[in-house]
């Protein structure tokens with residue numbers, strides 16, 4: 001292994017033990033191809049795991065013994081996708097950093113091209129499900145497509161990127177270091193970085209890809225995550241001086257929260273009070 005690392009791939013992971021070996025071996029296989037624009041010896045992989053206790057650590061140890069440049073950071077006091085990615089970027093040795101899911105929905109075969117696209121003029125590279133002939137979200141259940149497209153449209157005024165919801169993206173370290181007040185609770189770290197690192201549209205490159213279906217494990221996308229997204233959007237609109245939109249989104253969040261609370265509250269069954277027959281009564 002070389003001491004000089006130019007590229008770092010950060011993988012947030014929670015209970016992904018079954019996916020880590022195929023992920024890491026496929027990444028390095030793609031980088032070892034003769035036509036790879038980035039050589040494998042310049043790349044490290046950092047898994048940021050939130051104390052899954054599912055054997056992920058042992059999988060990484062055995063990959064290290066086989067010579068793969070991969071390490072695992074296990075967080076015990078923090079949780080969350082965005083803060084995990086930020087932690088990985090903070091620990092990265094490379095000036096060119098990529099974020100991807102552990103579950104193989106982001107095809108590892110695109111990694112060399114994504115990494116090679118980053119440059120002083122292209123500070124951000126986005127794996128997009130919506131650009132130039134990408135297979136988009138084919139095969140997804142209808143509800144996932146509605147949520148994904150709705151979320152994307154709400155973010156359109158904030159950035160020119162075609163898929164700011166994507167979890168498959170790269171950023172140069174100098175731009176990452178410019179971003180202030182990143183939201184640790186968000187699920188949309190790419191959008192947060194695009195807005196808070198002030199990435200100009202000319203500095204964004206897009207790589208179309210087809211988002212696969214998960215084969216092992218479960219998605220962590222829940223109703224709570226979606227609510228957090230609306231709050232996060234409000235914060236970003238506020239940050240970008242679109243205060244009226246921020247206000248409407250906050251209002252929407254509050255209404256949905258109330259509706260949620262109302263429809264999911266448990267109605268207590270009436271308690272039957274035994275009628276006591278007084279002593280000597282009939």
Ligand SMILES: Nc1nc2c(ncn2[C@@H]2O[C@H](COP(=O)(O)OP(=O)(O)O[C@H]3O[C@H](CO)[C@@H](O)[C@H](O)[C@@H]3O)[C@@H](O)[C@H]2O)c(=O)[nH]1
Pocket residue numbers: 011012013014015016048049050079080081084100101102103105148165166167168187188218219220221
């Ligand atoms: N460390 C850590 N990792 C997490 C956590 N929650 C999720 N992850 C990891 O983050 C990745 C994405 O999580 P999923 O739960 O698989 O997300 P998804 O529903 O498939 O959503 C994906 O697609 C969205 C596009 O619709 C993306 O916006 C999102 O970022 C993600 O890529 C996976 O590697 C998962 O293990 C967490 O709390 N902590």
